[in-house]
Amino acid sequence: MKKDFYEILGIxxxxxxxxxxxxxxxxxxxxxxxxxxxxxxxxxNFKLAAEAYEVLSDPQKKAKYDQYGHQAFDGSGGFGxxxxxxxxxxxxSQFGDIFGGGFGGFGxxGGGPRRAKGxxxxxxxxxxxxxxxNGVEKKVKVKRKVQAKGVTYxxxxxxxxxxxxxxxxxxxxxxxxxxxTCPACGGSxxxxxxxxxxxxxxxxxxxxxxxxxxxxxxxxxxMQLKVSNKGNDAPGxxxxxxxxxxxxxxxxxxxxxxGENIHFDLYISFPEAVLGVSKDIEAINGKVxxxxxEGIQSGKxxxxxxxxxxxxxxxxxxxxxxHVNVWTPKTLNKEQKQFFENxxxxxxxxxxxxxxxxxxxxxxxxxxx
Numbered sequence: 001m002k003k004d005f006y007e008i009l010g011i012x013x014x015x016x017x018x019x020x021x022x023x024x025x026x027x028x029x030x031x032x033x034x035x036x037x038x039x040x041x042x043x044x045n046f047k048l049a050a051e052a053y054e055v056l057s058d059p060q061k062k063a064k065y066d067q068y069g070h071q072a073f074d075g076s077g078g079f080g081x082x083x084x085x086x087x088x089x090x091x092x093s094q095f096g097d098i099f100g101g102g103f104g105g106f107g108x109x110g111g112g113p114r115r116a117k118g119x120x121x122x123x124x125x126x127x128x129x130x131x132x133x134n135g136v137e138k139k140v141k142v143k144r145k146v147q148a149k150g151v152t153y154x155x156x157x158x159x160x161x162x163x164x165x166x167x168x169x170x171x172x173x174x175x176x177x178x179x180x181t182c183p184a185c186g187g188s189x190x191x192x193x194x195x196x197x198x199x200x201x202x203x204x205x206x207x208x209x210x211x212x213x214x215x216x217x218x219x220x221x222x223m224q225l226k227v228s229n230k231g232n233d234a235p236g237x238x239x240x241x242x243x244x245x246x247x248x249x250x251x252x253x254x255x256x257x258x259g260e261n262i263h264f265d266l267y268i269s270f271p272e273a274v275l276g277v278s279k280d281i282e283a284i285n286g287k288v289x290x291x292x293x294e295g296i297q298s299g300k301x302x303x304x305x306x307x308x309x310x311x312x313x314x315x316x317x318x319x320x321x322x323h324v325n326v327w328t329p330k331t332l333n334k335e336q337k338q339f340f341e342n343x344x345x346x347x348x349x350x351x352x353x354x355x356x357x358x359x360x361x362x363x364x365x366x367x368x369x
Contacts, residue, residue, distance in 0.1 A: 260318025
C-alpha cells in the first residue's frame with residue numbers, strides 16, 4: 001500500500017503552499033543523493049518526497065488527491081504510478097530551484113548540468129459509461145516532436161553546459177547570487193551543431209506515435225491523467241515532456257451517472273403496478289431482472305447494491321437506483337373509460353398511503369445517504 005503524501009512530507013492536510021515547499025526542501029536535503037552516496041533507501045525516500053511534492057504543490061492535483069487518493073494518479077498519473085516514471089534527472093529538472101544552489105544535479109558532485117524538459121502534449125479521450133465502469137486501455141495516435149536522426153549538438157558556450165547562468169547583484173543586504181535558465185540553450189546545456197535538412201531550427205521533426213493509455217475504473221469527466229515521457233522532446237540531452245489525457249464521459253442512452261451511483265427510470269403500466277411484474281432493466285454490464293411487488297407505487301426507488309460505478313479509491317462500487325414510474329394512459333376506449341368511471345367510487349382506488357410510505361423529500365434524502 002502506498003504511503004500517504006502528507007505523511008511522507010510530515011505535514012497536515014491543511015498545510016499551505018509555503019509549508020508544503022518548506023517540508024519538501026527539508027526532506028529532499030535530508031535524503032539528497034549527494035549527502036547519501038550509495039544509500040538506496042535514502043534515494044527511495046528522495047523520490048517519494050519528490051512524488052509527494054509534485055502532487056501537493058499543484059492545486060488541481062492536490063484537490064484530486066484529497067478527493068480520490070492515489071487512485072487519481074495510479075496507472076497514468078503522478079510519476080507513472082509509483083514514482084518509477086520519474087528519475088533523478090526529472091526531479092532536478094522540475095524542482096532544482098527548491099535546493100537553492102546547495103546541491104546540483106544527481107551524480108554531479110553538486111555541480112552537474114540540468115536537463116531541459118520538452119513541452120507537454122494534451123489530448124482528450126472519450127469514454128462510454130461501460131468503459132468507465134470497467135477500466136480500459138486506449139491506444140491513441142499522437143504527433144510528437146522528436147530529435148531528428150543524425151542531429152548533433154555541442155556544449156553551450158554561454159553556460160558551459162550547465163543550463164543555467166549565474167547573476168550577481170549588489171543590494172543593501174550585500175551581494176546576492178541568483179540562477180536563471182540559460183537564454184542561449186533554453187536550459188539544455190547544448191546548442192545545435194548539425195542537423196538534417198528535414199529538421200527544424202532546433203533539430204526536431206514531428207512523428208506519429210501510437211501510445212497506450214491504461215485508464216483505471218471510476219474516472220470522472222474532466223479528470224486529467226498523465227503518461228510520463230510521451231510529450232515533445234527538447235533539443236540536446238533532454239527529458240521528454242508528458243502526455244496529459246483529459247477524460248470526457250459520453251452520455252448513456254438509458255443510464256444517468258451521479259458520482260458512483262447510477263440512475264435508471266423504469267416505466268410500467270397501471271395493470272403492471274396493480275398486479276406486480278418482473279422486469280429486465282438496463283445495468284452497466286447488461287440487463288438485470290427485478291421483481292416488482294403488487295400495488296407498487298409510482299415514485300418508489302429500488303436500490304440495487306453494488307451495481308454502480310467502482311470507486312476510484314478502491315472502496316467498492318456504487319449502487320443502481322431504479323426509479324419506478326407508473327405510466328398513465330392519455331387515451332381510453334369506451335369500455336376502458338367506463339371501467340375507471342365505475343372505479344371512482346370504489347374504495348380500492350381511493351388513495352390511502354400508509355404511515356410507512358415515505359414522502360418524495362424523504363426518498364430523495366435516502367437516495368443521497
